[in-house]
Amino acid sequence: MIATGQLIFSVAIFLFCFGALTFFTKRSAVVALMGIELMLNGVNLVLVQAGQIYKNAEGTSLVLFVTLVAAAEAALALSIFVILYRKYGTLTLENFRSLKG
Amino acid sequence: MNQATDLIAGAPTVFMWVASFFAIFFALIVFVSSNPISCAVALMGTLFSTAALYFSLGNFFVGAIQILVYAGAIAVLFVFIVMLLDLKPQKLKNLPGRLPHFLFSGLVAGLLALFLFRTIDLVPKATEDSSASILSATQYAQYFLSQYQVPFQAAGLLVFGAILGAIVLARGHLGKKEHS
Amino acid sequence: MTDVLNIVEAPLSWIILLPAAGALLNGLFRLKSTLNGLLATAFCFAAFVVSILQFLKFPEASKLADPGYLWFQAGHVKAQMGFELTPFMSVMLLIITGVGTLIHLYATSYMSHDKSQARFFAYLNLFVTSMLVLALSSDLIGVFLGWEGVGVCSYLLIGFWFEEDKNARAGIKAFMTNRVGDLGFLVALFVAFAYFGTSSVSGIMEWIADPGRAAALPVWVLTVFALAIFWAACGKSAQIPLYIWLPDAMAGPTPVSALIHAATMVTSGILVIVRLWPIFATQTEVLSVIFWVALSTALLAALMALTQRDLKKVLAYSTVSQLGFMFAALGAGAPTAAFFHVVTHACFKALLFLTAGSVIHGMHDEKDIFKMGGLRKKMPWSHVAYLVGCVAIAGFPFTSGFFSKDLILTKVFESRGVLGYGLLLLAAMLTSFYMFRSYFLTFSSTPRSHEAEHAHESSAMMIVPLMILSLLSLFVGWLEIPHMWGHLQYFSHWVESSGAKAVEGHEVEAATEWLLMGIATIASLASAFFAYVKYKKGPVTSSENFAWKLSFNKFYVDEIYDSFILKPLRKIGTCLSLWIDEYGVNGTLHGSFASYRITGQLASIFHTGSVQSYALLMLLGLLVVWGVVNVW
Numbered sequence: 001m002i003a004t005g006q007l008i009f010s011v012a013i014f015l016f017c018f019g020a021l022t023f024f025t026k027r028s029a030v031v032a033l034m035g036i037e038l039m040l041n042g043v044n045l046v047l048v049q050a051g052q053i054y055k056n057a058e059g060t061s062l063v064l065f066v067t068l069v070a071a072a073e074a075a076l077a078l079s080i081f082v083i084l085y086r087k088y089g090t091l092t093l094e095n096f097r098s099l100k101g
Numbered sequence: 102m103n104q105a106t107d108l109i110a111g112a113p114t115v116f117m118w119v120a121s122f123f124a125i126f127f128a129l130i131v132f133v134s135s136n137p138i139s140c141a142v143a144l145m146g147t148l149f150s151t152a153a154l155y156f157s158l159g160n161f162f163v164g165a166i167q168i169l170v171y172a173g174a175i176a177v178l179f180v181f182i183v184m185l186l187d188l189k190p191q192k193l194k195n196l197p198g199r200l201p202h203f204l205f206s207g208l209v210a211g212l213l214a215l216f217l218f219r220t221i222d223l224v225p226k227a228t229e230d231s232s233a234s235i236l237s238a239t240q241y242a243q244y245f246l247s248q249y250q251v252p253f254q255a256a257g258l259l260v261f262g263a264i265l266g267a268i269v270l271a272r273g274h275l276g277k278k279e280h281s
Numbered sequence: 282m283t284d285v286l287n288i289v290e291a292p293l294s295w296i297i298l299l300p301a302a303g304a305l306l307n308g309l310f311r312l313k314s315t316l317n318g319l320l321a322t323a324f325c326f327a328a329f330v331v332s333i334l335q336f337l338k339f340p341e342a343s344k345l346a347d348p349g350y351l352w353f354q355a356g357h358v359k360a361q362m363g364f365e366l367t368p369f370m371s372v373m374l375l376i377i378t379g380v381g382t383l384i385h386l387y388a389t390s391y392m393s394h395d396k397s398q399a400r401f402f403a404y405l406n407l408f409v410t411s412m413l414v415l416a417l418s419s420d421l422i423g424v425f426l427g428w429e430g431v432g433v434c435s436y437l438l439i440g441f442w443f444e445e446d447k448n449a450r451a452g453i454k455a456f457m458t459n460r461v462g463d464l465g466f467l468v469a470l471f472v473a474f475a476y477f478g479t480s481s482v483s484g485i486m487e488w489i490a491d492p493g494r495a496a497a498l499p500v501w502v503l504t505v506f507a508l509a510i511f512w513a514a515c516g517k518s519a520q521i522p523l524y525i526w527l528p529d530a531m532a533g534p535t536p537v538s539a540l541i542h543a544a545t546m547v548t549s550g551i552l553v554i555v556r557l558w559p560i561f562a563t564q565t566e567v568l569s570v571i572f573w574v575a576l577s578t579a580l581l582a583a584l585m586a587l588t589q590r591d592l593k594k595v596l597a598y599s600t601v602s603q604l605g606f607m608f609a610a611l612g613a614g615a616p617t618a619a620f621f622h623v624v625t626h627a628c629f630k631a632l633l634f635l636t637a638g639s640v641i642h643g644m645h646d647e648k649d650i651f652k653m654g655g656l657r658k659k660m661p662w663s664h665v666a667y668l669v670g671c672v673a674i675a676g677f678p679f680t681s682g683f684f685s686k687d688l689i690l691t692k693v694f695e696s697r698g699v700l701g702y703g704l705l706l707l708a709a710m711l712t713s714f715y716m717f718r719s720y721f722l723t724f725s726s727t728p729r730s731h732e733a734e735h736a737h738e739s740s741a742m743m744i745v746p747l748m749i750l751s752l753l754s755l756f757v758g759w760l761e762i763p764h765m766w767g768h769l770q771y772f773s774h775w776v777e778s779s780g781a782k783a784v785e786g787h788e789v790e791a792a793t794e795w796l797l798m799g800i801a802t803i804a805s806l807a808s809a810f811f812a813y814v815k816y817k818k819g820p821v822t823s824s825e826n827f828a829w830k831l832s833f834n835k836f837y838v839d840e841i842y843d844s845f846i847l848k849p850l851r852k853i854g855t856c857l858s859l860w861i862d863e864y865g866v867n868g869t870l871h872g873s874f875a876s877y878r879i880t881g882q883l884a885s886i887f888h889t890g891s892v893q894s895y896a897l898l899m900l901l902g903l904l905v906v907w908g909v910v911n912v913w
Binding site: 076 | 112113117118121124125128129131132137140141144147148151154155158159160162163166167170171174175176178179182183185186188191199202203206207209210211213214217218221224233234235236240241244245248249252256259260263266267270271
Binding site: 099 | 888889890891892893894895896897900
């Protein structure tokens with residue numbers, strides 16, 4: 001059977017990969033951002049588990065920072081999305097191609 | 102805490118299995134759903150499941166923070182935005198055109214998963230007491246004001262910057278007519 | 282006498298530096314009237330004086346040498362610019378500087394109305410310098426330097442009046458043909474460095490003398506060396522197939538023709554072969570090649586000279602033919618005979634050219650002998666000079682040409698038998714015939730044109746050299762008389778003491794020699810008489826048949842070269858320039874530009890503007906790096 005650590009890590013990997021997939025494939029910007037949150041979650045999980053394995057406080061401390069950054073980032077990103085929606089009427093990522101070329 | 106010790110090296114409990122299952126299940130829903138609100142709610146579900154996982158690991162503080170900040174603030178913010186902007190479900194239009202993109206993303210993500218899974222075996226298995234990593238609030242405070250002083254201050258600056266940014270964005274420099 | 286010599290201890294380099302200084306001064310300063318010419322003559326004369334002083338040091342010294350300085354050294358390739366004087370070369374120096382001075386003096390008057398005298402005399406002195414470098418250098422690289430130098434000066438002087446296209450082209454033709462020959466010299470140099478380890482002449486001779494080393498060489502090395510040198514000599518000394526530049530070279534001023542294309546440059550091939558004679562002496566096949574090529578050249582050129590109307594062209598073909606005689610002597614294994622003829626030919630050919638110049642001058646630049654006539658009354662001194670020259674070249678008894686040509690014919694008979702002798706004798710008869718044809722057409726009967734009516738004799742500065750050369754043409758021959766007449770064999774002594782021993786042939790007895798001498802004399806006298814009979818009354822145009830056409834058009838050799846060699850070369854050049862320049866270089870440039878552009882275009886495929894795809898590619902990149910690191 002598998003150990004706890006292996007299970008937790010597997011879950012974390014799944015979370016991260018699904019988050020990545022969500023970010024790559026969704027048309028709506030908001031949903032893509034959700035993918036980012038999923039990825040960050042996966043990372044948090046890894047950090048906690050690794051902290052427990054290596055028996056030091058670094059992992060769990062870092063988790064707090066990651067959570068903090070995620071919160072700040074989500075807030076600002078969503079504000080920007082609101083403004084974008086107001087200006088362009090759509091949040092479909094296909095329309096935002098000004099970096100092309 | 103001794104329970105936690107057994108749990109690291111030992112087999113996962115049923116609780117852990119259930120929590121894991123739900124975490125992955127909700128993540129899948131986020132990926133698959135075409136309705137933004139479904140995605141947002143599913144995201145919340147993932148966050149709760151992850152918190153459950155933290156609890157099962159014995160790290161109650163992190164789990165609590167998870168629920169408070171992630172599930173309670175970020176996910177709510179998502180739901181709020183979806184509803185504010187009234188985002189409609191997005192049909193998968195021109196699927197054939199996007200198929201290469203889907204395949205490629207799947208490929209890359211799959212490759213990533215492959216690499217990552219192979220590293221699990223590299224991680225050593227813990228056998229003793231892991232209480233050192235489970236911190237209480239007091240211990241956190243001690244750490245943040247001594248060892249992790251610099252990251253703590255930097256994080257403070259970061260939040261400060263975020264607040265400023267939020268204010269700037271809220272004032273709406275992009276369009277004067279919003280400001281009334 | 283030795284005290285005088287000790288007081289004036291002139292090192293060998295002075296001989297070269299004096300004309301060089303003359304060239305420099307003439308090149309820098311354009312002086313009034315004929316001062317440039319006099320300056321050049323003075324420097325040449327000074328070199329002549331030093332040459333005499335060096336000559337007088339023999340026979341006490343067997344060889345004069347001056348180590349000079351090291352020009353460059355790369356590995357064992359060493360170019361030591363030193364000087365080395367053997368007896369025969371010191372005689373040659375006397376000819377170069379002595380006849381050179383006379384020609385300079387003549388040219389001072391001849392070119393007195395030209396607008397670029399300074400340039401002319403600078404070139405002329407530069408030529409003398411190069412020729413002296415060629416003659417004096419102890420190292421083959423130095424000889425090559427002089428070799429190229431005379432080639433360049435020849436080009437500069439032939440094309441002296443380059444405003445006329447024909448003259449410029451003649452200069453280029455001379456230089457190009459020379460260049461083809463120079464390839465041979467380079468090959469010889471390579472062989473010298475590769476197999477003998479040195480390019481110094483004495484070094485090579487020492488190396489060859491060691492029997493062990495010579496036996497260890499591959500068989501072909503010496504043959505290739507000798508053939509390569511002979512090819513270079515063909516270019517410089519106008520043998521088949523590289524003689525074509527010499528007739529065209531008559532586009533230059535007459536003093537140039539006299540100095541360069543009669544007395545000095547064209548003999549440089551023979552000089553080099555005589556210097557390297559120990560190698561040639563062993564290569565019997567090469568000597569055969571040399572002999573038959575030379576014989577063909579002598580005959581062919583003589584045939585071409587029979588019908589020419591331009592006085593200088595007659596003399597040009599005559600020069601080619603006489604050079605053929607010299608090489609025939611070499612091919613017969615007799616370097617003494619060859620060198621003897623070099624010296625006598627220098628005297629009478631220079632005389633003939635200078636007289637021709639005087640005639641042309643007096644005829645106001647008319648060169649066609651059909652338009653001349655009766656000049657013996659209008660230009661008496663030139664008449665006498667030309668007659669002496671003709672008599673010498675035809676080999677009338679006791680002239681210098683008599684002794685030298687006779688020696689050659691005897692040696693050829695000894696080594697190549699009746700066939701070789703007979704053909705060469707034929708060439709000698711033709712020589713006598715066409716020379717006297719030109720003499721009678723120019724000087725006999727009555728004037729046939731306006732210019733001939735009003736021809737005037739030339740100035741004293743031109744006549745004096747003619748007279749000196751006439752005396753030389755008559756009496757130089759006495760320095761090498763046949764054995765059966767006595768013991769005056771200075772040339773044999775000079776040449777043999779310089780290391781060039783004749784190839785052992787079967788000596789003819791005295792009776793045979795008398796017979797050969799008699800036959801040759803009668804033949805040349807008869808030819809002269811035949812020319813007198815045919816041409817005493819003027820040109821004969823009735824016999825312009827096919828044979829005449831062949832001769833007059835120089836056997837169409839130039840045309841053949843043009844269509845079989847030059848045209849294909851030009852075509853190849855155009856094609857190459859098209860492929861290499863247009864398609865190759867331009868194509869490569871445009872291709873490289875195109876490659877950059879295409880790379881950019883390919884890269885921009887990834888610039889979709891979509892953040893998601895950017896992130897995707899970033900992750901992919903990360904995975905690739907991770908994978909590479911882990912796999913390694």
